[in-house]
Amino acid sequence: MQGCVAPGRNAVLLIAAIAALASVAAGCGGSGSTGTTTSAAAATHGSTATQSQATTGGAATGTTTTTGGSGATTVFNIQASASELAFVPNELSAPAGRVMIRMTNPSQLQHSIALAVTGIPAGPVVGHGGVSEVVANLAPGTYTFYCTVPGHREAGMTGTLTVR
Secondary structure (H helix, E strand, O other): OOOOOOHHHHHHHHHHHHHHHHHHHHHOOOOOOEEEEEOHHHHHOOOEEEEEEEEEOOEEEEEEEEEEOOEEEEEEEEEEOOOOOOEEOOEEEEOOEEEEEEEEOOOOOOEOOEEOOOOOOOOOOEOOOOEEEEEEEEOOEEEEEEOOOOOOOOOOOEEEEEEO
């Protein structure tokens, strides 16, 4: 039959269309917009993931909490500033437990992410477009995160993580 498409291909096209619409919807809104999504892929594998994303001054940041067999992990998606020695955002808050900070580097300078906690290895130093991350199990308290590149922390490339 002319114009017919196999049922398998229709399903693939439908999934692609839904993904495209979700991508467009996620990009909608201006500065200060927020949204929450649940990952179907995570839910089908016995875990759930929720993500909230805020746009601040053109830099998208987000927090994801994933629950699986090993408990919950709070994941912060932050960025190095493209024009300053700073993190965007530089203030984070999480429940006690496993925390991951993922820093994307849009800058032409190299950057990394580290927690000022003994025994927690810093993320790698990365160039433009790279991602550095640090993971730790944290008790309630106030923690400093910073860039390990010489001179960057001293110049103010730090932030505060409050664990409650």
